[in-house]
Amino acid sequence: MSDVNPIEVQRALKGASYPTDRQTLTDLAKKNKASDNVVDRISHMKTDRIEGPDQVEKEMFRG
Numbered sequence: 001m002s003d004v005n006p007i008e009v010q011r012a013l014k015g016a017s018y019p020t021d022r023q024t025l026t027d028l029a030k031k032n033k034a035s036d037n038v039v040d041r042i043s044h045m046k047t048d049r050i051e052g053p054d055q056v057e058k059e060m061f062r063g
Contacts, residue, residue: 004037004038004041004060006057006060006061008034008035008038009038009041009042009056009057009060010053011032011034012028012029012032012034012038012039012042013025013028013029013032013042013053013056014032015028015032016028016053018050018051018052018053019049019050019051019052020049020050021048021049021050022042022043022045022047022048022049022050023043023048025042025045025050025056026039026042026043029042041060042056042060045059045060046059047059
């Protein structure tokens with residue numbers, strides 16, 4: 001899996017309301033025309049309930 005740029009993730013999740021769940025973020029990323037790689041990374045985050053963008057960053061970029 002190639003690297004994902006944090007800016008790409010921010011664009012993909014533009015308009016997100018938190019807290020939310022992983023599937024809602026995945027659907028939003030698709031709606032925002034994110035790359036398949038970004039959508040895949042979002043859809044495979046470990047946690048289902050996402051409290052905020054800081055949690056997205058932690059799961060995607062800090063493990």
